[in-house]
Amino acid sequence: MMDLSAALTAELSTRLRQDGERHRIVSDTLLELIRDGRIAAGQRLPAERRLATALGVSRTTVVRAYASLEAIAVLDRRVGSGSYVTSTPGAATLPRMMDLTDGTADREPAHSRGLINLSISTPAVLGEMREAIRATADEVFARAMLATQHTEGEPELRAWVAAWYTRRGLPTDPSQVLITAGAQQGLAMSTQLLRRRTAPFVVEAPTYLGLLDLARMRRARLLSVPALTDPQRIAAAAEHVAGQAQPLFYVMTTCHTVTGHSMPAGDRELLARLVQDSGGLVVDDDILADQLFEPETAPPLAAFLDERRVITVGGTSKLLWDGLRVGWLRAPQSLIQSLVRMKSAYDLGTSVISQLVALELLQRADEIAARRVEEARTKLELTTSLLRERMPEWTWQQPHGGRSLWVELPAGSDAARFAAQAVGGGVAVATGETFTGNGSHRDHLRIGFVQPAPALTEGLARLAATWAAYGDNVERSATRPASRRTPSAIWGSDAAL
Numbered sequence: 001m002m003d004l005s006a007a008l009t010a011e012l013s014t015r016l017r018q019d020g021e022r023h024r025i026v027s028d029t030l031l032e033l034i035r036d037g038r039i040a041a042g043q044r045l046p047a048e049r050r051l052a053t054a055l056g057v058s059r060t061t062v063v064r065a066y067a068s069l070e071a072i073a074v075l076d077r078r079v080g081s082g083s084y085v086t087s088t089p090g091a092a093t094l095p096r097m098m099d100l101t102d103g104t105a106d107r108e109p110a111h112s113r114g115l116i117n118l119s120i121s122t123p124a125v126l127g128e129m130r131e132a133i134r135a136t137a138d139e140v141f142a143r144a145m146l147a148t149q150h151t152e153g154e155p156e157l158r159a160w161v162a163a164w165y166t167r168r169g170l171p172t173d174p175s176q177v178l179i180t181a182g183a184q185q186g187l188a189m190s191t192q193l194l195r196r197r198t199a200p201f202v203v204e205a206p207t208y209l210g211l212l213d214l215a216r217m218r219r220a221r222l223l224s225v226p227a228l229t230d231p232q233r234i235a236a237a238a239e240h241v242a243g244q245a246q247p248l249f250y251v252m253t254t255c256h257t258v259t260g261h262s263m264p265a266g267d268r269e270l271l272a273r274l275v276q277d278s279g280g281l282v283v284d285d286d287i288l289a290d291q292l293f294e295p296e297t298a299p300p301l302a303a304f305l306d307e308r309r310v311i312t313v314g315g316t317s318k319l320l321w322d323g324l325r326v327g328w329l330r331a332p333q334s335l336i337q338s339l340v341r342m343k344s345a346y347d348l349g350t351s352v353i354s355q356l357v358a359l360e361l362l363q364r365a366d367e368i369a370a371r372r373v374e375e376a377r378t379k380l381e382l383t384t385s386l387l388r389e390r391m392p393e394w395t396w397q398q399p400h401g402g403r404s405l406w407v408e409l410p411a412g413s414d415a416a417r418f419a420a421q422a423v424g425g426g427v428a429v430a431t432g433e434t435f436t437g438n439g440s441h442r443d444h445l446r447i448g449f450v451q452p453a454p455a456l457t458e459g460l461a462r463l464a465a466t467w468a469a470y471g472d473n474v475e476r477s478a479t480r481p482a483s484r485r486t487p488s489a490i491w492g493s494d495a496a497l
Contacts (some may be wrong), residue, residue: 023060034085073428150349205440227261249282287315293401373401
């Protein structure tokens with residue numbers, strides 16, 4: 001593993017003496033170093049401005065290079081945190097990368113541009129954002145003059161979050177809410193507070209990539225269990241964690257960010273009993289709770305459990321805009337006080353400007369959510385229709401919400417190899433094992449459907465063309481069950497990441 005502060009700069013400086021587009025040289029070099037293992041999964045790359053200064057290039061050059069790697073799910077770029085390597089890809093080259101979430105795809109033929117990115121699942125910024133920023137300007141300035149900032153978060157926003165949980169069947173007081181700099185910070189804080197140093201971290205396979213990154217950085221010992229989609233798997237998970245001391249569970253009971261599955265009330269009761277009986281604690285990631293295709297029928301997991309055992313994480317990134325960096329934690333007051341002290345050590349409090357803009361937009365949260373959901377439903381229908389027509393061998397479970405489809409390829413398929421070929425064909429998709437802590441689901445893809453319809457249609461056409469060539473090497477069956485594997489086949493052994 002190379003020293004990113006010195007060896008990387010030396011390597012890139014040497015390569016930049018060659019002819020060619022500078023951002024392409026940087027991205028290709030980084031990809032080569034990652035593929036060779038000289039930059040390991042989980043490593044943080046230098047900040048864009050710092051690397052640009054060290055190399056004597058513009059910051060735009062580094063930004064474009066990092067964006068190219070992010071497009072093929074090799075890099076996870078997080079505002080305020082940094083850019084982290086997520087996997088070791090098999091692609092040898094990167095097509096030209098362009099942003100297709102800014103609406104330009106509706107005015108320009110998709111095939112005339114570069115890489116179509118179907119690996120992402122975060123929608124474009126709301127059109128109302130501009131007006132919300134204007135509307136809050138005077139209040140922001142007034143609060144700045146008074147020098148008022150609350151580590152816990154702005155009182156009005158905490159009250160809104162508390163009322164939102166209460167409406168969903170989880171009575172909540174504003175004192176039980178802490179506003180964070182995005183849901184990712186909430187995850188980092190809650191897992192740091194709850195996990196005992198030697199206790200295992202129980203995660204589903206698949207799970208949220210950002211959580212796996214946290215585990216890697218902390219060298220946590222993972223116990224991977226199959227996605228908790230039915231009572232049988234929950235019961236099997238109970239057997240798997242039996243005898244473990246104070247396990248920490250990470251779950252997404254309301255709209256799983258990878259599979260789109262949402263637990264019914266009965267399964268939440270079983271999961272709550274598992275946590276209670278094991279003496280464990282749980283972090284429930286609620287980030288997509290407002291993105292269900294049908295009305296929510298079960299209250300959050302915390303309603304079924306001793307509240308001292310659970311922290312619920314939420315935020316505005318999937319509803320409003322990821323760049324606002326406004327999230328929250330819902331927990332008992334005893335835990336909130338500990339979290340406030342931790343938050344003070346981190347950053348003294350979340351941006352007041354972001355909180356007030358978010359609050360302005362959240363006054364129309366139901367309307368915005370309905371619009372987002374309808375858009376997602378329409379694009380899901382387009383995606384599944386084209387997949388059935390062009391890749392009938394692929395299977396999936398219909399998601400309950402979200403903006404991605406968890407697809408299983410036919411037996412014998414290697415999703416990573418296929419995804420690498422797809423990049424060469426001008427489309428990026430995320431491979432299944434990227435979202436697991438045990439290397440399972442190597443025959444799965446996650447396909448995001450947030451792109452404008454023309455780009456989405458073109459991207460799926462490119463996938464179909466790649467599959468036509470790749471599928472000649474795979475035994476294909478026109479009809480088969482959605483999954484032929486038993487849960488026991490994808491248990492993960494203890495692993496230190």
